[in-house]
Amino acid sequence: MKIIRWVLGRIILILDFLTRPKKLNRDKIEQEKFDQLFKSYSIYQFHTCPFCVKVRRYLRKNSLVIEIRDARGNKDHRKELKDLGGKIQVPCLRIEKDDNEIEWLYESKDIIERLDSLIKS
Helix, strand or coil: CHHHHHHHHHHHHHHHHHCCCCCCCCCHHHHHHHHHHCCCEEEEECCCCHHHHHHHHHHHHCCCCCEEEECCCCHHHHHHHHHHHCCCCCCEEEEECCCCCEEEEECHHHHHHHHHHHHHC
């Protein structure tokens, strides 16, 4: 089973590379606005997870700069996801709000919908 996952993961990464969307070109001021908006956001992911690839493609397509944290290869990130987020499930969007409250959002569809609503508002 491990070998199958490894092979499928590599296929997913190759397909992502070959069909990678182009970045959205914004003017510098607008891009800085989005960079500032999302600087307290981070995404926990596994590199070959298809749902994580979906979120990364969305970020690239919309030129969003959000810190990517490897929950598989980095023990500290994995521990933080489990201890603070409550479970090891990726992708996971960590949103640190102005009042220092942290919101954890799971599911690629929900993450993309949240980011999309912020971009369009």
